[in-house]
Amino acid sequence: MRARLLNRADVLKIVDLLRAQGHEVLAPFCGRGRDTFFDTVTDANRDEIQIHLPNPYYPPKRYVLPHIERLLKVQRANGDWKIEPTFDEPKRAIFGLRSCDVAGIWHLDRFYLGRDFRDTYYDRRRKNLFLVNVVCTDPERDISDECFCLCADTGPAARDHFDLQLMDLRDGEFMAVAGTSAGEAMFAEPIFKKATAAHVEKRRAILDEVRKRFKNTTSWFPATVRYVSQGKILDKTWEEIGNRCLECGGCTYVCPACTCFTVSDRQVGPNEIERVRIWDACALQGFTRMAGGHNPRKAVHDRRNRRFFRKLAHYFIQRELSVACMGCGRCAAVCHGDVGMPSVVEMIRRATAETEKTNDQ
Amino acid sequence: MPSATDNIYLPKPAVLDRVVDEIHEVKTFYWHFEDAEEQRKFRNFRPGQFAQVSLFGTGEFPASLPPSPTEAETFFTIRTVGSCTAALHALKPGEKFAVRGPYGNGFPMEDYFGKNLVFVAGGIGLIPLRSCIIYALAHRQNFKSIQIFLGARTPRDLMYRDNLRDWEQSAGVECHLTVDRAAEGWTGNVGVVGSLFKKPGVQVPIDNTVAFVCGPPIMFRFVIKDLLAMGFPERSIVSTLERYMKCGVGKCGHCCIGVAYVCVDGPVFTYEQIKKLGEDI
Known part of the structure; x- marks a missing residue:
């Protein structure tokens, strides 16, 4: 069995071990108020790392896909272009990653590394990344009203794709599960003790209880995926969703599974430019605009729909092996118009089910 | 296909050899890769594929490949519409830029062996179809009849004049031209490209035929309507989309x-596929 036990007091020693191995460790911290964030662990802030806290809105996606990433450095000399790819591949570990975000990174892995073309920049960054997942077990602090990982089938406990998973068994004990050989290698440290069948049973019992604490469990993903894939959604439903979108792009910014980017050249010296890629959002107006000004996707509901269509259409699910929504609930929390994923799924389900009923009569 | 270690975003330096004026705001840029090995690899492209062209400091844009792989030279035919294309137009022979590719599925020309080919192009829609036409003529014995229907706004908007002359004079291909507005000296057809199908003496085969359609959206819609009315099955009409x-x-x-990435699933789609994408093209 790849499970071990450790004391509450020893949990942050994992961070120390990772730092000693040369990792830059990113961990969640609390600001003043609701705001929580991932930051680099230093000797000064190490003791302030939070195990239980609301998942930061700003997703840890940026550690595999920075908002602005330099792809090339290009220098001009005597009419020639010297083109040099630049890679940033720090040895990093994310500690305290929630299960939804573990699923998010796994989704990005399949997207950027799968199919015919492999993204070199993502690959290099990802290879050096060690993931320590913490299972959400505290209904007051870990789980918010917006969370719906149960519906997205990504949590509260990730089943795979982490290096190490930690779960609070309460009573001062944590269970550690290794997901990779790198994670299992950590078990050589004396802080890890053998777990018994009783501990495994306790883990199961806590998860059963935690599952009941989710408020948002009626997301109706499968029905919505079917409606979207079969083109059954009425134009007026899409328009209703679009009308509530303010085009701020916030949903894509906080989404752990959004992948779109734009590429831009910028001058950094008299004879030097750099080519960078920058996060982009299909909900924004300029996203599909072509040279000359023609924009095939004009209406706001076209753009708004695009994001949900992309995430929910069966075709893309087949291609990427999962719905491109991890159930983290961030879009629901940041959306001014209440058209985050849970609301949209509910709007689609209600409108389409009613239409189907009327048609049947 | 690139290997796993290739950097998919890395363009390779290219040199501009010469520039030829085509029509208003459209020029053909002959170029080659600085590295001969890159040039050799690149020349295995298929008609209908495209490349990403880099003008450093301005950006990168996708461009159709008008040459056929059966031709010796590599070139782009580009209209100035935005900042990148303007930067390319400002380039002088001998100056450097960069290219990566070829990308996209391209036209499956081998699948069309033994068929009649009908090319319908409007304006600069001829750019990607030029590759197929030259390819088809180079493999003339593999195809049955070949017909070309070309439309342009005015006689001055007809591009690839040398090719047009060849096609008009060649025995192995039927080439029909039309313009929306005639000019002095124009003795050819006046009207939309679809009007050519009804010209006396024109017989468009339907069975065992592939129709290539490329042009501005309005022309595309009307030509598709004409072809469907003539009895073309949706899967026998192919086009290349742009984004x-x-x-x-x-x-x-x-x-x-909709469900397709034009760059990897396309840019070549049959009309049957285009209809199912689930979004306006």
């Missing part, structure tokens, strides 16, 4: 139409 692309390799998301 702005930032990566060309299925990652950036800009070129998505």
Whole structure:
């Protein structure tokens, strides 16, 4: 069995071990108020790392896909272009990653590394990344009203794709599960003790209880995926969703599974430019605009729909092996118009089910 | 196909050899890769594929490949519409830029062996179809009849004049031209490209035929209507779609139409597929 036990007091020693191995460790911290964030662990802030806290809105996606990433450095000399790819591949570990975000990174892995073309920049960054997942077990602090990982089938406990998973068994004990050989290698440290069948049973019992604490469990993903894939959604439903979108792009910014980017050249010296890629959002107006000004996707509901269509259409699910929504609930929390994923799924389900009923009569 | 270690975003230096004026705001740029090995690899492209062209400091844009792989030279035919194309137009022979590719599925020309080919192009829609036409003529014995229907706004908007002359005079191909507005000295047809199908003496085969359609959206809609009315099955009509692309390799998301990434699933689609994309083209 790849499970071990450790004391509450020893949990942050994992961070120390990772730092000693040369990792830059990113961990969640609390600001003043609701705001929580991932930051680099230093000797000064190490003791302030939070195990239980609301998942930061700003997703840890940026550690595999920075908002602005330099792809090339290009220098001009005597009419020639010297083109040099630049890679940033720090040895990093994310500690305290929630299960939804573990699923998010796994989704990005399949997207950027799968199919015919492999993204070199993502690959290099990802290879050096060690993931320590913490299972959400505290209904007051870990789980918010917006969370719906149960519906997205990504949590509260990730089943795979982490290096190490930690779960609070309460009573001062944590269970550690290794997901990779790198994670299992950590078990050589004396802080890890053998777990018994009783501990495994306790883990199961806590998860059963935690599952009941989710408020948002009626997301109706499968029905919505079917409606979207079969083109059954009425134009007026899409328009209703679009009308509530303010085009701020916030949903894509906080989404752990959004992948779109734009590429831009910028001058950094008299004879030097750099080519960078920058996060982009299909909900924004300029996203599909072509040279000359023609924009095939004009209406706001076209753009708004695009994001949900992309995430929910069966075709893309087949291609990427999962719905491109991890159930983290961030879009629901940041959306001014209440058209985050849970609301949209509910709007689609209600409108389409009613239409189907009327048609049947 | 690139290997796993290839950097898919890395363009390779290219040299501009010469520039030829085609029509108003459209020029053909002959170029080659600085590295002979790159040039050799690149020349295995298929008709209908495209490349990403880099003008450093301005950006990168996708461009159709008008040459056929059976031709010796590599070139782009580009209209100035935005900042990148303007930067290319400002380039002088001998100056450097960069290219990566070829990308996209291209036209499956081998699948069309033994068939009649009908090419219908409007305006600069001829750019991607030129590759197929030259390819088909180079493999003339593999195809049955070959017909070309070309439309342009005015006689001055007809591009690839040397090729047009060859096609008009060649025995192995039927070439029909039309313009929306005639000018002095124009003795040819006046009208939309679809009007050519009804010209006396024109017989468009339907069975065992592939129709290539490429042109501005309005022309595309009307030609499709004409072809369907003539009895063409939707799967026998092929086209190449265009979108702005930032990566060309299925990652950036800009070129998505419905369920398809134009860059990797296309840009070549049959009309049957285009109808099912689930979004306006």
